[in-house]
Amino acid sequence: MEQAWWKEAVVYQIYPRSFMDSNGDGIGDLNGITSRLDYLKELGIDVIWLSPIYQSPNDDNGYDISDYQAIMQEFGTMEDFDKMIEGIHARGMRLMMDLVVNHTSDEHAWFLESRKSKDNPYRDYYIWREGKDGQAPNNWGSYFSGSAWQYDDATDMYYLHLFSKKQPDLNWENPTVREEVFSMMNWWCGEKGIDGFRMDVISLISKRPGLPDGPKGPKALYGYADCANGPRVHEFLKEMNQKVLSHYDLMTVGEAAGVTIDEAKRYAGFHENELNMVFHFEHVGLDSDENGRWTDKRVPLIEFKKVMSAWQNELEGKAWNSLYLSNHDQPRSISRFGDDSPEYREVCAKMLATCLHMMQGTPYVYQGEELGMTNMPFADISEVRDIESINAYKEMSEAGLISKEDMMHFIRLKGRDNARTPMQWDDSKNAGFTTGTPWIGVNPNYTTINAKAALEDKNSIFHYYQKLIALRKAEPIMVYGHYDLLEPEHDSLYVYTRSLDGQKLLVICNFTKEQISYEVPAEFGGAQILIGNYERDKAEGIIELKPYEAMVIKCK
Structure with missing residues (x-):
């Protein structure tokens, strides 16, 4: 890569x-x-x-x-x-x-010009439409609640704002x-x-x-x-x-x-x-x-x-x-x-x-x-x-x-x-x-x-x-390694591997406050613990993961 x-x-x-x-x-x-x-x-x-x-x-x-x-x-x-x-x-x-x-803001110079008249040079910088039967041009909702259209009586038209009415959408077609x-x-x-x-x-x-x-x-x-x-x-x-x-x-x-x-x-x-x-x-x-x-x-x-x-x-x-x-x-x-x-x-x-x-x-x-x-x-x-x-x-x-x-x-x-x-x-x-x-x-x-x-x-x-940040700079496998998910149906553990150029990492994360048993794959037995949030000398065979324990094991 x-x-x-x-x-x-x-x-x-x-x-x-x-x-x-x-x-x-x-x-x-x-x-x-x-x-x-x-x-x-x-x-x-x-x-x-x-x-x-x-x-x-x-x-x-x-x-x-x-x-x-x-x-x-x-x-x-x-x-x-x-x-x-x-x-x-x-x-x-x-x-x-x-x-x-x-x-932009409705206080941007472009919009202040745009709303002045229908033939203003800045009119087409924004999205203006006629209303339909006294209503907004379509049924779009703003992500900040209410309609995505604001009526502007200066020109008897509506402008589009997918967010606040003070955030008129720019017309990228222009x-x-x-x-x-x-x-x-x-x-x-x-x-x-x-x-x-x-x-x-x-x-x-x-x-x-x-x-x-x-x-x-x-x-x-x-x-x-x-x-x-x-x-x-x-x-x-x-x-x-x-x-x-x-x-x-x-x-x-x-x-x-x-x-x-x-x-x-x-x-x-x-x-x-x-x-x-x-x-x-x-x-x-x-x-x-x-x-x-x-x-x-x-x-x-x-x-x-x-x-x-x-x-x-x-x-x-x-x-x-x-x-x-x-x-x-x-x-x-x-x-x-x-x-x-x-x-x-x-x-x-x-x-x-x-x-x-x-x-x-x-x-x-x-x-x-x-x-x-x-x-x-x-x-x-x-x-x-x-x-x-x-x-x-x-x-x-x-x-x-x-x-x-x-x-x-x-x-x-x-x-x-x-x-x-x-x-x-x-x-x-x-x-x-x-x-x-x-x-x-x-x-x-x-x-x-x-x-x-x-x-x-x-x-x-x-x-x-x-x-973690220092490890990323020292271990190319963290950046470029291939990802594989293990235990996809386990509702408490997130376990995955990273592999690159013959090296392999095993990442184990307990997402609960319960103590959970986990059998470390044999290939990682006795391998180095690269980083973890509890003191632990080794991780092999069946281990008891502590509440919210995380560890990264680097295969020999």
């Missing part, structure tokens, strides 16, 4: 608003990030992925951009950005920026729009020296011709597949690659909601000239139901193994995987996939990290994941800041689908704000994140779960991540 730096890299996602505040206004900023670069270097990561820092009215926390070539004032200045990227590069790390080009986007991307790469793009909802940029009605009912609200992977999406990305991406040594990952494995082979195929990899949603959709994420359903392990293994096996040699359990749009992985109780949180966090990082693909660490940060005990909707959660709370409760009490329970389990509470640096006030009032509440468990305590404890989750 062809080698590449972005296959061997480990990425760390920073949510700037919640990472580190340098000026006491309660909001994380660029100088705060710069002040913590040595921490990230010590962890061993290679690439920082930064959620949006562009000028924005913040309807959706920066994913509604009003100026792609300016920095949000709350985050600092372009000089602060230059200083930060210089610090990143000086430490041998790279910077990947978030690219949000399915939509070649001038594409040239504007590519010019902006070239500026960030050529002028500012960034090293890659994570592309927000990139699978949605090509719309179905004629914008036909989608399925009726809740699925129209929650099923990305209705609008995803439109007929020209690959044409648009090939054009982007030709005019921007191929001119630089970049890392690219597309957030591809609704993507299938076959589609992923097109987005990220080694010879397709589009992207390096995609984020799929299959594994994080396993605990959803007819109400979307608003449920207390848990991820079933057998299904989880089936999904993860399908992506491992079917992309091998054809396209590259991205590996993640959490990000800014998902709850904390330890609370969702594991056990965040004080008794098991640390061993469980190490087990989940082992299971993920030993697979083939590029691993993504979300800020605080290396500390075992947990979901937030939100008491009331007034403590929530996320537009998706707030809108769903209102819509679901008013429609009588879910009570307010149950919605708060589900928000505590699945809401996006669980990942957006401030980074827990130490046990001082506000977890050392800010000297002011934080924009969102700090998780009360910061007094015990924080970076300062983790750095001082050689057995901490942080140091375990550090070992």
